[in-house]
Amino acid sequence: MSSNVIPLSLQHLWRAWNIRGFMLLSLSLQLLLALTAPLRRRTSNKLVILLVWSAFILSDWAAIFAFGLISNAQRGENPVVDDNIMAFWSAFLLVHLGGTDSITAFSLEDNALWLRHLVGLAVQVAVFFYIFLNTLPGNILVLPTAFIFVAGVNKYAERTRALYLASLENLKKSIFQLSTSGPESDEPHPSGEDQVIAERFFRTFKGLVVDIMPSYTERSMSRDFFLGRPSNQTFKLISLELSLMYGVFYTKFLAVSSRWGMCTRTMAFCSSITALVLFSLADKGNFNRIDVGVSYTLLVGVILLDMDSAIIQLEPDWVNPAESNWGYCSSIQSFIFVLLGIVTAILEIPLCVCGVGPLPDKPWSETVGAFNLLDYCFKESQRTSEGGKLRRAWNSLFDFVTEKFGIKDLVDELRYKAQNNHESDLWDYIFDKLHDKAVPIDNPGKAKEVSEAKGELALQKPDLMELTHYVTDLEFDEEILTWHVATEICHQVDGVGNGSKKKFSKVLSDYMLYLLVMQQKMTSAIADIGQIRFRDSCSEVRALWKISKPKDVKELCEKILEETTSHEPAHEAPTAGKSVLHNAGQLAKILRQSNNKWEIMSTVWVEILSYTANHCRPDSHARLVCEGGELISFIWLLMAHFGIGPRFPKHRPVR
Template structure:
């Protein structure tokens, strides 16, 4: 028995030794295989393909992020934007330091370098990226040094010509990319010229103006950019602009009778001129025209809001379309290369065509000359080039050529190309010039772009957040995972307690529900703007208009959560009070009068509930777009959400739970909480006739959204354009052009605010 046990143990030990030997053998073979010359080359080749795919992904989907909030587009573009440049830098170093050499390395390196510069649709992911010119210049110099070193150490004598040609294209394309960032970040002269011009334009006595025909409105559309422009007594040659026949303003465009100048092109030029005016605010220049009423006021109220659609009918949609195209210009200016192409010299358009013609020559030279074993290499292993390597190299070169050609053609279909074409029409009429072949070809491309002008430039959706539904649901989920959340919070706080704060980490703030902006909402907001004539209040004016002034106490803020210096600005308390009241009224209407919600009542019902949930969404997800400090806004929401959870608890019928809350008196107590004030307001609204109640709520929310729009948070509005845009940004731009830059300028009828 003991002998059998000994034999069994011996066999087990031998088996274990055999297994260990086998594993060691496999490990050594795997390591040797991974370090073999061909596998090393394939690994570099695979990373080259991956980097090329990332850059092509950016070129195709880079501008889609303004139309889609989807995780694939937003995070995909971010990942490709970050990884592409890092991966190219890593590959350049790997090719140079690797003991395995190939004649393909220089071509791949320069091709990737060229691809990065070719992506016109994205040059910056955020506004801060444009400010990092020093880092971009350093990266530009570092990559150039890597490429040159790689060319001289790896390329054969026969391969210098194609690599040098492609390298020249790469340097030019990357310099264009740098100029795009420079235009977006330090184009002070360009914006000061507009600011000085508008100051002189509105300082002089204007005999007559007509917003309908744009007579007297000399808003700049296009003007020659001279390199010898100088500052004289603080004014940047604005007087020269006024006397220059090449200067085109919106009045000239509107009066132009060129048969090819369509209404769509005129509206695009109007958007472009407004884009110039709005852009000044980002660079800190004064909007001089806002001080000269009523001309600026009438531009919006008697001009922009009375524009006609394709059927010749006055439509609010046309005004919003003009604003949307204006914001599309703004997005392109800060995040793409189109502005650099437009403001640049003629070679910016010619170079892509020339480079696209050179690439086939480079491909031919690559196949005929470079595919030879480099001579003169004493160090390292030199690999022969396979058919697959040739296919991959030629495919990358073809992608570069196609990308260049398609981007040139696409540029003339964009709003930038259409503005350039419209300005040429105006100059042709003034100079009696005949159209050439290039002009006719541009017209064809512009018509293709105009046929697609009905598409949305941004997502055009409203975020929807219901405090009584979603916050309660989140807190229930939080209680289920309380242990995990507590550990995560403590770990993050222990890393750097000076930076981390519980209010800075809120995954639940991401609102997933978004709806298309209803036409009724646009109409209600514009009608509210016209009714108040631009004299904005936080709802008090609408209450007075609807004979509901007894509810004006809900527009006054007595909440102590907000810090004293910010109490005048912050509107979170007022928004959440009315939001709770609107949710209460919505539940009451759907419970007691479900069949009666139709006709005009349904319009007011939809407008009120949609705007109420949108304003709550701004409080939760976009507090920086609201008045006051965003930290105070978040604190107010936290307090109200916790109170709502504590009161409603596990009540399945939220309406009955809120209806059972006892509120005494006509007005709230001084220390009454926001939740109780909201319920009180909802009950007071419940005493009104159904139609009148929803008319009051619809008008209130339309006016409230207008009231929070005029702020100086320019950067936050522009950053939102990369995530689909916000409806409040449209309103911010609209009231800016009416001369309403700050709420204090038009603050009436709001006691205590």
Template sequence: MAGGPLDLWNHWSIQILVLLSLALQVVLFFFAGIRRRGVNPVLRILLWLAYLLADSTAIYALGHLSLGTISKERKQGELVAFWAPFLLLHLGGPDCITAYALQDNQLWLRHLQILVVQVLGAGYVLYKRIADNGFYVMLASVLMFAVGVVKYVERTWALRGGNMGTIRSSLKRGPDAKHHEFHALDQGFREGAANEEELYVRRAHSVFHICKGAIVDSWIEKDSENHGGEMLRDIINEGYKGMWTLMEVELSLLYDILYTKAAVIHTWRGYCIRLVSPLATVAAFLLFHFSVKDGHRRTDIAITYTLLAGAFLLEMASLLMALGSSWTYSFLCTTRWSWFRYAVLCTGRWNQLRQLVKKITRRQVAGHARRWSGEMGQYNMLHFCSRQDTAFSPVLGKLAKMVGLKEWWNSKHYSGTIQISDELRLWLHWYIEQLPRKNKVNTQGVLRQNWGVQALEVHRCYDNFKGYLGIELQEGIVIWHIGTDVFLAKSSRAKADYGSAQEKLVKTIRILSNYMMFLLVERPEMLPGLAQTRLYQQTCENLVDMWCKVESSSHSHPNRKIRTMMKELFLWRDDPNTSRLLQRDELAVILYSEKPEYSTDVPRLCYANWVAKELLKQEKEKGSKAMLDLLLHVWMDFLVYTANRCSRESHAKKLSSGGELTTVLWLMADYFHKSLLYPQFPIGVRTDSPEDG
């Protein structure tokens, strides 16, 4: 071929674009769900590219077709006009993804404007060309055009429905009635892990209106919530595992509302569209099959069959996924047609259909893929500042520094992840449960006191530490993060006085401290209050200077040091929980021994050092166990305050990339607060701590 790739594009550009558009729809259909649980950044980038390319490819192809209808420079097959409705269908997108980011919902009016332009463009293409293909193809085009327009409008409507203002307006009209019927119909789901998961999914639907009210910070009248009180009572009284499961499922449902078509699918209109669209596609397929195809290129005919088959398979999959979704159960339970609800639910027919759909689609019965991954980030400032910033630094880090991505590399390379343990879940559940009972939140569910205050007051040492909690939350995190590491490095733990229970406390404290620092460094949007970036950077510089002064006097074996440095050359991630633990403690001891005084050059190291000294002083008076309990409660207080005071929009945005621990805790705190609104449904009171039980 004389022209090579350019000649290929000139002759087959529209065919390439149409097939690429279909392929991108398939990719989005199968992989859009990976965002529910934090995944490999490479996969997320590929999904992001597919999402952007899907719209731009379809829009470009429609524009290409529109220009082709008035251009006489080169002969186009008349059959390509039949492909315009399929591009509209592709712009409608799969049901499992509408918005990639929350901002897409906020820009729904822009999508509406694009919708109008693209529908007019596709209509123009059909008007100019489709009559030349015969009556059968023209009728098939009209059918597919109608399906494409409806699905594209549906996507735009779903974007509008995922907007915070729209959700708030829907709550003002009141939640759906008859949610209490879930409880009566769920009694059969009591045994087996899969059935237990199914039970919690259905329970989550029954109180989901509370979750929607929380995300838009909208007040729901007490009388309208009463039907969820009994459900909350049962779940809270079952213990921490049930509450954690409920929160994770609730956030999964919230993800559906914000980032998929769930809100528009599970209505009478949505189900009708999913029933009609496969039938319309089959009708279009038959009309095209029996049409006269003389004069059309075989390649164009094959592409048309591919588009019809792809559309049918995607629409059928959409129908099956919709009918087998737990959202359908919610819809059936709240429908006003009692005879229909009885015929479908009480007879067990819908349960049989759901199981069949799961087998066909090979979906896991347990449904854990819908829920939060259970991972929490880790970042330690002393670990970062004791790094080997020499010629043996990672190669990728040097490249990142060359292209101006040094800060990005440092935050990614020196961070890690850890799976949250059941023990930590129990501690956090207990801590949050006590807040509304002890009148620590106001009528809106907002914490009354600043970070760390409650923990210090409970341990009767607020006066000793009140000047060192920081003016802003991020300042307090820096001070107590460093102070915690210094205290743990200098405490009696070094003398092997700790038992196994205390070692568990130490591990939990470090995890919480590192997680809060991870949020400060890598998720600053999840922290309330003013950012303290300069304070963090200057503190790091001070710690690096301290480390470099004594690094030359290290007594490590030189050969071992060289082997370690060579290994770091190609290290992708330097996890703070597994590497350079001795160096971290050594830097903590150096900081303690230098006793830095306050100055503008060393802004908060003196505060951190003072916190550590006061903890060590009280350790001698009250014992190690008392100080570990204090630190654990302080860090839980930091964490719960962060979750409670973080903006609702930040919580909603984070759901599109796997969710965050603080989001789970925020929702849990809100539900415990709401539970006090139901005096007619008494809830068991537990005041003892997890270690007491």
């Protein structure tokens, strides 16, 4: 005699609510995605991104699993839910698989899987017809089911088309086809509203993502326009361009912004409304009241999702509601924006409790990531060496497990990554430096020279030539680490100096190390062994900490300065064979002798940042716009608009 492990009460509950529960779960996940997916553009916080990722993964899984439950229930005896209702619900699953307008892809790689979604569309439509045909000829919900089916196929096909249009292969193909359509005409200088200007420049420079440079004519037009704009207006335009980039690669923007897309969207919305009317008029006396309630919930949910997509139109921060192609009344849009703001504020309450929110009401996070090598090593050394035996054993076990599971980098980022607020004076400083470099550029050779500089142009004065060795004689990742440690030493040991330049040097130094260590996909093309050098430098610092046991980072900096310069001449040139700490100590000693060291360091850091922006993988900028955005992406587009680049051909490349 065998006994069931699962109690009979739970079995009955599952049998009664499995289909109903998964239908409501699928709708809930769609509503959650519609509200939370836009948040990832405004924050790089891992908790928010994890929330969106979980909802994104579970949404497709819940819909497909519900399809399986319905098809399995039709083969059973005495199903809990009426077959006609189940066929009606299966059409909603196609709508859910079509997803919301606010997210079609979680990462850039998802767009390359458009063919898999096309196959999925065919398979799920076949499953729907299997379920639907089993209810004929006695199905009294044929018409509402058919209209929801039309809406579902439209939504699913819309998502597949959006993925196809946003794939990098299609983007490159479309640019090549444009280049063969004939010679370029001289376009007038952009004029009009900011969103119109941003859209025009985005169309011109979107090829940068797939490493296709704009033409010489387009470069000249862009240079003439942006060199005459102040920094704050330029920042706004670039912010709008990055918003467009987010819309193109991660939402249904391309699929619904065309006339054909608007027609299919209108047809889908009208189908949903018609289905609601027909279902309300149908004879529902033989249906369970709970199932009728679930059906109305699904209908209202689909209509709300369509209204949200149509009225907000994906990018409310750059689209002018008064000029919306949908033609809705601006007062209705204003009401929806206020309502969405209230819902978002409610969602941010648990985020604030977790230390995440409130999120900025801007198209990007407006923060600059920061990671400090010496602070990281000091805290890690304290964590693993101090405390009782039980605590040290626990820390060692935790580090071993995270290392084996490959999540140590993620844990370190959660622990030690800091955020500096993006301030306009830092942007103004970077803008002025790059503007001054862009003005005298009069040929492609000069543009390439400026774009290839990673600090040496800032040190061309006769009294600074000695410092050029710390740029030209070092690998790029070694240069970042050397100047980072030297900057931290000067910042900790020398308490006086120019306030703004000192702040800029510190912010950019920590930001560049954050990019090197925590944004490896971006910097791997120009700093291939940066992780190895970083770990070696950490081992050196920890060894020094064990010997000297400093009480804080300032004392650690003094020990580094003392240990690395006591036995060497002050002006010895750096070599690749020596450690980062040794070279950084030598560099810091030279810099401390200068009265304008903060001006020197801030200028060098701007060049290092601009070099990184221009030489990292182009598609990495498109990857980062869905994680709160990065300052380096703004620098990348600013340099492109200024014409600072390695190559700008006179014509588009022809396939």
